[in-house]
Amino acid sequence: MRIFSKNEMYNIDQETMEKIGLNNGMLMENAGQAVAREIESRIKKNDKIIVIAGKGNNGGDGVVIARILKERGFSIELWMSHKGGSVAEDAQRALKIYENCGHSYKIYEENEEAFQISLKKSTVIVDALLGIGTKGKVRGPYRNIIEEMNEINKIIYAVDIPSGLNADKGEVDVAIKAHTTFVIQGAKQGAFLFPSANFYGGIKTVDIGIPSSVIEQNSYVKRRWSKNEVLSSLPHRDISSHKGTYGRALMIAGSENMPGAAVLSSKAASRSGVGLLTIGIIENIKSIIGSHLPEAMYNLHQSHQGMLSEVKDYSSLQLDAIGIGPGIGRNKETEKIVEEILKQQVTLVLDADALFHVKPHLQKVKERRFPTILTPHPGEMASLLDLSIKEVESDRFEKSREFAQTYGIYLVLKGPFTIVTTPSGEQFVNSSGNPALAKGGSGDVLTGMILGSVLQYENVQKALSNAVFIHGAIADQLVASTHSPLDVLATDIIEGISPLLHELYREKEYSTGY
Numbered sequence: 001m002r003i004f005s006k007n008e009m010y011n012i013d014q015e016t017m018e019k020i021g022l023n024n025g026m027l028m029e030n031a032g033q034a035v036a037r038e039i040e041s042r043i044k045k046n047d048k049i050i051v052i053a054g055k056g057n058n059g060g061d062g063v064v065i066a067r068i069l070k071e072r073g074f075s076i077e078l079w080m081s082h083k084g085g086s087v088a089e090d091a092q093r094a095l096k097i098y099e100n101c102g103h104s105y106k107i108y109e110e111n112e113e114a115f116q117i118s119l120k121k122s123t124v125i126v127d128a129l130l131g132i133g134t135k136g137k138v139r140g141p142y143r144n145i146i147e148e149m150n151e152i153n154k155i156i157y158a159v160d161i162p163s164g165l166n167a168d169k170g171e172v173d174v175a176i177k178a179h180t181t182f183v184i185q186g187a188k189q190g191a192f193l194f195p196s197a198n199f200y201g202g203i204k205t206v207d208i209g210i211p212s213s214v215i216e217q218n219s220y221v222k223r224r225w226s227k228n229e230v231l232s233s234l235p236h237r238d239i240s241s242h243k244g245t246y247g248r249a250l251m252i253a254g255s256e257n258m259p260g261a262a263v264l265s266s267k268a269a270s271r272s273g274v275g276l277l278t279i280g281i282i283e284n285i286k287s288i289i290g291s292h293l294p295e296a297m298y299n300l301h302q303s304h305q306g307m308l309s310e311v312k313d314y315s316s317l318q319l320d321a322i323g324i325g326p327g328i329g330r331n332k333e334t335e336k337i338v339e340e341i342l343k344q345q346v347t348l349v350l351d352a353d354a355l356f357h358v359k360p361h362l363q364k365v366k367e368r369r370f371p372t373i374l375t376p377h378p379g380e381m382a383s384l385l386d387l388s389i390k391e392v393e394s395d396r397f398e399k400s401r402e403f404a405q406t407y408g409i410y411l412v413l414k415g416p417f418t419i420v421t422t423p424s425g426e427q428f429v430n431s432s433g434n435p436a437l438a439k440g441g442s443g444d445v446l447t448g449m450i451l452g453s454v455l456q457y458e459n460v461q462k463a464l465s466n467a468v469f470i471h472g473a474i475a476d477q478l479v480a481s482t483h484s485p486l487d488v489l490a491t492d493i494i495e496g497i498s499p500l501l502h503e504l505y506r507e508k509e510y511s512t513g514y
């Protein structure tokens with residue numbers, strides 16, 4: 001599923017008209033036809049269906065839908081929010097065609113009470129009031145109509161966007177609570193931001209025939225990353241491979257107060273395919289960690305001060321990647337370690353306290369020639385950008401892209417719908433996970449999984465997106481089988497890596513023959 005911003009969608013629309021020659025009326029007809037087909041497969045002949053159309057082009061789509069479904073013999077009442085004169089040109093044309101077919105409609109502005117009665121009698125409502133053109137707070141009759149539709153508690157199918165929502169941002173004033181939203185050509189960003197994502201219900205894309213060349217030239221790549229993408233990109237282990245093939249990684253994590261972060265991140269890295277893992281820790285927590293991971297090697301130091309002197313020369317370890325941050329603490333030594341690590345010519349994964357320390361050194365990050373991966377949660381992202389969490393959360397796509405492009409990094413902005421952004425600005429939105437993950441330690445596990453994963457793939461983005469998907473999918477499976485959303489621990493996620501990978505590889509084998 002492609003994801004678009006409002007401007008991208010308007011540019012795509014414009015170029016389709018100017019360069020391809022499909023005019024807005026044709027696109028509206030295609031959109032209405034496509035959504036009508038989807039709705040038709042979900043309704044019955046005895047349903048009483050109301051289509052409520054606004055005065056913009058979203059309303060025009062609604063008018064086409066009403067006509068098509070009427071022609072197919074369904075019981076349809078079309079309501080326009082406004083009188084004819086104020087309706088957009090192409091929507092007016094759609095309305096004329098509708099009337100030419102011998103159908104009539106009613107106007108909300110003139111019949112508010114009758115509308116309420118019709119709403120009560122209806123079984124299904126099609127919401128074509130407002131689409132991507134919505135700006136600011138909802139005005140005029142729309143506010144009342146939206147509130148009345150929500151109160152009535154019927155099945156609502158929304159066209160393109162649940163009316164009232166902003167296409168790009170997560171904030172909500174008042175909006176339709178949809179059962180399903182039929183998104184035109186692709187979802188709009190707001191479908192993956194909160195709280196607006198809560199209003200969409202199920203999302204189904206309808207294709208209105210916009211040429212892919214126009215889409216590619218007028219939008220950034222933004223896609224949902226789901227199980228199919230994971231299955232088609234899981235790495236294959238060659239029969240002649242050996243442990244060196246799968247990389248040498250170092251995980252610098254943990255401190256006296258947070259030894260567990262080292263256990264969680266290292267164990268998760270081991271379970272995610274690393275050939276050889278070394279754990280960089282301070283000596284007095286070794287006894288806690290060693291029993292958890294006998295497979296690992298250790299790079300022990302009496303203190304972070306001691307670690308710092310060695311960081312300057314890691315060449316003997318022949319590393320391919322370093323993960324740093326979970327639980328290392330925030331002090332002068334750990335900051336210096338992070339600063340030194342940035343000079344290492346290997347893939348880097350920075351999380352937690354390393355994100356705190358990297359902020360004054362972002363220019364050095366920009367100069368790096370090897371992949372640098374930052375995995376902030378919204379709070380860490382906000383602090384890297386000097387913004388509030390709300391400002392980040394409402395605009396996750398743009399904020400991540402700007403940051404990733406400015407510093408040439410891979411960014412994993414965590415949260416529900418984690419977004420992976422590449423240095424060139426391509427974005428991939430995760431589709432797995434649930435609030436069972438909202439618990440201390442699950443981020444540490446993800447860091448380990450990412451460190452393990454990057455060494456298994458030639459393509460860093462696929463490695464990141466797959467690690468994020470698998471992390472979330474484990475939590476989904478636990479909640480669906482043996483756990484509740486309350487009791488999933490970070491260690492349960494680690495224990496879930498093997499069963500999930502096993503299942504994915506079996507499925508891949510089944511579908512691709514190897």
Ligand SMILES: NC(=O)C1=CN([C@@H]2O[C@H](COP(=O)(O)OP(=O)(O)OC[C@H]3O[C@@H](n4cnc5c(N)ncnc54)[C@H](OP(=O)(O)O)[C@@H]3O)[C@@H](O)[C@H]2O)[C@@H](O)CC1
Nearest residue numbers: 013027028056057058130131132133134135137138139160
């Ligand atoms: N390729 C495509 O993308 C295609 C897209 N198509 C469809 O077009 C839709 C976009 O249509 P659109 O641009 O006409 O905007 P739309 O959402 O109908 O709203 C505009 C109207 O709402 C009003 N209004 C705005 N804010 C408001 C507020 N806060 N409170 C109250 N009113 C507000 C605004 O009023 P104004 O500000 O002008 O006074 C204007 O009248 C898109 O979502 C898709 O369904 C297909 O038909 C064809 C191909």
Ligand SMILES: Nc1ncnc2c1ncn2[C@@H]1O[C@H](COP(=O)(O)OP(=O)(O)O)[C@@H](O)[C@H]1O
Nearest residue numbers: 377414415433434435437438440441442443444
């Ligand atoms: N409501 C949620 N739905 C899906 N995933 C979530 C949710 N809340 C948290 N997560 C995931 O859990 C992980 C939490 O990471 P983080 O905040 O760094 O945790 P910690 O620092 O406590 O280990 C991230 O991968 C995040 O995407």
Ligand SMILES: [K+]
Nearest residue numbers: 127130161163
């Ligand atoms: K709508």
